[in-house]
Amino acid sequence: MSGAQxxxxxxxxxxxxxxxxxxxxRRAFGELVRRHSSGVRGLLRRMGASPAxxxxxxxxxxxAAFESVTDYRGExxxxxxxxxxxxxxxxxxxxxxxxxxxxxxxxxxxxxxxTDPDAAGRIDLxxxxxxxxxxxxxxxxxxxxxxxxxxxxxxxLNLPLGTVKSHVKRGLEKLRARLxxxxxxETEGRxxxx
Amino acid sequence: xxxxFERRLERLFGEAPxxxxxxxxALGVETxxxxxxxxxxxxxGAAGLMGGVLGVSQLLMSNFFHRVGEASEGSARALExxxxxxxxxxxxxxxxxxxxxxxxxxxxxxxFAMAFVLSRVIEEI
Numbered sequence: 156m157s158g159a160q161x162x163x164x165x166x167x168x169x170x171x172x173x174x175x176x177x178x179x180x181r182r183a184f185g186e187l188v189r190r191h192s193s194g195v196r197g198l199l200r201r202m203g204a205s206p207a208x209x210x211x212x213x214x215x216x217x218x219a220a221f222e223s224v225t226d227y228r229g230e231x232x233x234x235x236x237x238x239x240x241x242x243x244x245x246x247x248x249x250x251x252x253x254x255x256x257x258x259x260x261x262x263x264x265x266x267x268x269x270t271d272p273d274a275a276g277r278i279d280l281x282x283x284x285x286x287x288x289x290x291x292x293x294x295x296x297x298x299x300x301x302x303x304x305x306x307x308x309x310x311x312l313n314l315p316l317g318t319v320k321s322h323v324k325r326g327l328e329k330l331r332a333r334l335x336x337x338x339x340x341e342t343e344g345r346x347x348x349x
Numbered sequence: 350x351x352x353x354f355e356r357r358l359e360r361l362f363g364e365a366p367x368x369x370x371x372x373x374x375a376l377g378v379e380t381x382x383x384x385x386x387x388x389x390x391x392x393x394g395a396a397g398l399m400g401g402v403l404g405v406s407q408l409l410m411s412n413f414f415h416r417v418g419e420a421s422e423g424s425a426r427a428l429e430x431x432x433x434x435x436x437x438x439x440x441x442x443x444x445x446x447x448x449x450x451x452x453x454x455x456x457x458x459x460x461f462a463m464a465f466v467l468s469r470v471i472e473e474i
Contacts, residue, residue: 181386185379192374194365201362210374217378218385234363280361299355300362331354334361 169233177225184221191234192217195241201284202245202296212248216241235302242301243311246293283333291326294319390469397465404462407455 164172164186175183195216199209220227220237227236284292297308309319368374 181379181382184382185375188375188378189371191365192378193368193371194363196368196374197366198362200366213374214378214381218381221382280358281366295358296362299358327355327358330358334354334357 170229173224173227173229173233176221177227181221184217184224187233188217191237194234195237197281198238198296198300199241199245201281201292201300202242203289203292204245208245208248212245213241216244219244231302238301239303242297242303246311280330280334283330286329286333287326288322290322291329294322295326295330298323393465393469397462397469400458400462400465404455404459407451407458411451411455413452413455 164183167175167183167186169187169190172183172187176187192213195213196209199212200206204212216237220240227233284296287295293312294308297303297311298305303311305319305323306316308323309316312319
């Protein structure tokens with residue numbers, strides 16, 4: 156691939172790259188992967204996936220996205236579209252591992268306050284998410300990270316709508332407490348992963 | 350309706366974390382894409398080749414070339430004997446009509462094989 160071609164791809168909008176990809180241009184899709192893989196991997200980790208599992212699911216999500224890229228018509232962001240694919244794939248994986256069944260019954264997770272919010276000078280979203288129970292983490296991530304409505308999340312999780320709403324509500328309350336300006340968690344810097 | 354905190358949360362989720370191995374990850378996806386594409390190309394090519402072989406073998410098995418040869422000989426003979434006595438068209442048809450089913454099947458298979466090969470060539474171009 157020539158340098159000029161790389162430069163061309165980097166100058167294109169996501170929708171244009173997706174159009175190239177839908178014509179079978181794998182290099183154009185590679186540019187989309189470069190742009191959005193971190194967001195997808197980050198979301199999966201925030202949903203509770205281990206780094207290795209998050210990377211596996213993210214790869215599968217991008218491959219699935221390439222297969223159905225003709226379905227993406229530029230309504231909404233490409234990142235959001237891939238994140239929804241990834242979130243659903245991760246749920247399917249949890250289902251296979253029979254880790255979803257208990258979400259409906261999951262008791263309210265104990266709220267663990269930040270040990271020393273000012274120690275590192277900040278607590279970011281990733282840290283705050285660790286204080287949530289699994290069901291809360293998944294529901295909050297799906298609704299605020301992957302952009303699903305409560306009803307869509309309930310459908311994807313195969314849970315009653317009310318259950319999803321209460322998981323989201325509890326999760327939000329915990330995050331609100333952890334990320335509140337006075338909690339020493341105001342800084343929203345990016346974490347380094349890898 | 351989303352309050353200020355919920356909007357802030359969406360923004361936080363929207364911020365992609367930094368991954369030191371982002372390029373490696375992207376290359377991994379590209380490699381898997383290429384591998385999938387190559388496997389697909391090989392499978393389609395193999396299917397095209399098999400179709401071609403099948404088509405040709407059907408043609409040979411149906412004795413097509415021999416029948417064509419016979420037909421041309423017959424028509425030549427017919428021309429020699431005289432157009433007035435014989436209608437070459439009828440002669441030709443009767444020579445090859447014995448196994449039309451096999452011949453047409455072979456023809457269709459050959460067309461499919463050609464279509465496969467053509468689609469691969471166009472795609473590669």
